[in-house]
Amino acid sequence: xxxxxxxxxxxxxxxxSGIGRATxxxxxxxxxxxxxxxxxxxxxxxxxxxxxxxxxxxxxxxxDHQQVREAVARTVERxxxxxxxxxxxxxxxxxxxxxxxxxxxxxxxxxxxxxxMYTVHAALPHLLASKGTVxxxxxxxxxxxxxxxxxxxxxxxxxxAFSEALRxxxxxxxxxxxxxxxxxxxxxxxxxxxxxxxxxxAKDMAAAMRTxxxxxxxxxxxxxxxQPAHVAVNEILVRPTDQA
Ligand code: NDP
Numbered sequence: 001x002x003x004x005x006x007x008x009x010x011x012x013x014x015x016x017s018g019i020g021r022a023t024x025x026x027x028x029x030x031x032x033x034x035x036x037x038x039x040x041x042x043x044x045x046x047x048x049x050x051x052x053x054x055x056x057x058x059x060x061x062x063x064d065h066q067q068v069r070e071a072v073a074r075t076v077e078r079x080x081x082x083x084x085x086x087x088x089x090x091x092x093x094x095x096x097x098x099x100x101x102x103x104x105x106x107x108x109x110x111x112x113x114x115x116x117m118y119t120v121h122a123a124l125p126h127l128l129a130s131k132g133t134v135x136x137x138x139x140x141x142x143x144x145x146x147x148x149x150x151x152x153x154x155x156x157x158x159x160x161a162f163s164e165a166l167r168x169x170x171x172x173x174x175x176x177x178x179x180x181x182x183x184x185x186x187x188x189x190x191x192x193x194x195x196x197x198x199x200x201x202a203k204d205m206a207a208a209m210r211t212x213x214x215x216x217x218x219x220x221x222x223x224x225x226x227q228p229a230h231v232a233v234n235e236i237l238v239r240p241t242d243q244a
Contacts, residue, residue, distance in 0.1 A: 002030075003030060003031030004030050004031065004226040005027060005030040005031040005032035005084075005225065005226065006031035006032075007031075008027075008031070008032045008033070008083040008084060009032065009033050009034075009035070009075065009076075009079040009080070009081050009082050009083050009084070010024075010027045010032045010033070010034045010035070010082075010083065010084035010085070010086060010225075011034075011035040011037065011071070011072065011075050011082060011084070011085050011086070011119075011123065012024040012027070012034060012035070012036055012037065012086040012088060013037045013038070013060070013062055013086065013087055013088050013089040013115070013116075013119055014037070014038055014062075014088040014089030014090060014137075015034075015036035015037060015038050015044060015047065015088070016036070016038035016039070016040040016041075016043035016044050016047070017038075017040075017043060017187060017188050018185065018187030018188055018189060018214050019088055019137060019182065019185060019187060019214045019217045019218065020038070020086070020088040020089065020137075021043075021047055021214065022213075022214035022215045022217065022218040023086055023088065023214075023217065023218040023221050023222075024036055024047060024051070024055070024086075025047065025051060025218070026215070026218035026219065026221070026222050027084065027086075027221075027222065027225075028051040028052055028053040028055065029051075029052055029053075030222055030226065031053065032053065032083075032084065033053055033054045033055070033056075033079050034051070034053065034054075034055050034056075035055070035056040035058055035071070035074070035075040035078070035079070036048065036055055036056065036057055036058060037058045037060035037062070037068075037071045037089070038059075038060065038089065039059065039060070039061055041057055041059045044057040044058075044059075045057055056074070056075060056078050056079070058070075058071040058074055058075070062089045062111055062115030062116070062118065062119060063107075063110035063111050063114065063115050065114075065118040065121075065122075068115070068118040068119050068122050069118075069122045071122075072119070072122040072123050072126065073122075076126050081126065081129070081130050082123055082126035082127060082130060082132060083127075083130045083132040083133070084132055084133050084135065084225050085119065085120070085123045085127060085132070085133070085134045085135065086135045086137065086221060087116040087119050087120065087134065087135065087136050087137060087159075088135075088137040089111060089112075089115055089116070090111060090112040090115075090116075090137065090155075090189075091107065091108060091111055091112065091189070091192055092108070092149075092152045092189050092190065092192070092193065093107065093108055093151075093152070093192060093193055093194060094148045094149050094152055094193055094195070094198050094202075095148060095193075095194070095195045095198055096147070096148055096195075097150050097151075100151075101194070104151075104194065105151045108151050108152055108155050109151070109154075109155055112152070112155035112156065112159070113154075113155040113158045113159060113162075116136065116159055116162075117162060120134060120162075120166060124170070124175075127170075127175050128170065128173055128174075128175060131173070131174030131175060131229065132175060132176075133175070133176040133177075133178060133224070133225050134163075134166065134175065134176070134177050134178065135178045135180060135221050135224060135225065136159050136160075136162075136163045136177065136178065136179045136180065137180050137182070137217075138156045138159045138160050138163070138179050138180065138181045139152075139153075139156040139181055139182060140181050140182065140183045140237065140239060141153040141156045141157075142156030142157045142159060142160045142179075142181055143157070143160075143181060143237070145157070148195075148198055148201075156181075159179070160179055163177050163179045164177075167232075167234060171232065174229065176224075176232040176233075176234075177232070177234065178221075178224040178225070178232075178233055178234060178235070178236065179234065179235045179236070180217065180220055180221060180224070180235075180236045180238070181235070181236065181237040181238070182212060182217050182238050182239075183212060183237075183238060183239030183240050183243045184205065184206065184209065184211045184212060184239075184240055184243055185211060185212040185213065185214055185216070185217060186206065186211045186212070186213060186214070187214055190202035190203070190206070208242075209240050209242035209243055210240055210241065210242050211240050212238065212239075212240050216238060217238060220236045220238050223236075224236060
């Protein structure tokens with residue numbers, strides 16, 4: 001069996017479902033030791049029990065920078081290094097801007113944008129030491145905003161901007177920055193939308209196309225992180241073929 005990530009240590013945020021879960025499993029199958037961060041530890045324990053390689057469960061709310069620092073520290077303490085960070089935790093609470101519940105904006109900015117920045121900040125010293133790779137899970141919404149996705153799109157275009165600045169700062173020191181921009185993937189993401197009409201729209205959209213599976217995005221991440229050290233895959237955009 002091919003193990004391109006043998007002896008590599010990865011940390012995946014939002015590993016309890018969807019894209020994060022599939023990516024953690026793919027990295028483990030490729031030989032990596034994987035630390036799993038999310039709030040639902042029962043899900044993480046279940047994943048760790050079925051993975052082929054060693055995994056570490058880290059109860060983490062990425063919106064809390066102290067918890068993020070602890071998660072990174074525990075990963076390095078346990079496995080001795082950090083080679084791959086998959087910054088994936090996120091939520092999408094789409095609604096029109098007019099009359100929106102702004103506590104949902106705070107949650108999205110705190111988790112998707114600040115949470116991913118905190119994780120980079122905490123992980124960077126270790127990634128510089130290992131000449132590692134940061135994978136930033138953005139979205140097609142990071143390229144093109146659309147009605148009802150204003151704040152979500154702002155967090156994802158913010159991730160893209162932050163990632164480009166980061167790339168320019170660390171690439172000459174051997175750290176690679178990869179932005180992955182998925183289109184519609186079948187996960188729990190849309191189930192958290194609180195506006196019934198937007199929730200129904202998301203369901204209709206999913207029913208009208210062959211959506212991506214989380215494993216399709218895991219494959220893209222695996223491709224990027226398995227390249228030889230001199231190859232930096234900086235951006236991957238993956239849409240369902242049926243998504244216009
Ligand atoms: P899921 O809802 O299935 O997964 C989201 C993950 O994020 C869960 O593991 C959840 O874990 C974690 N998470 C949410 N909030 C926090 C928090 N405060 N602290 C730690 N972990 C948190 O959705 P997806 O797999 O679809 O989403 C993963 C990423 O992919 C997101 O960033 C999303 O924006 C992005 N994406 C998804 C697309 C799609 O169509 N599905 C398209 C483009 C991008 P827990 O609740 O246990 O903490």
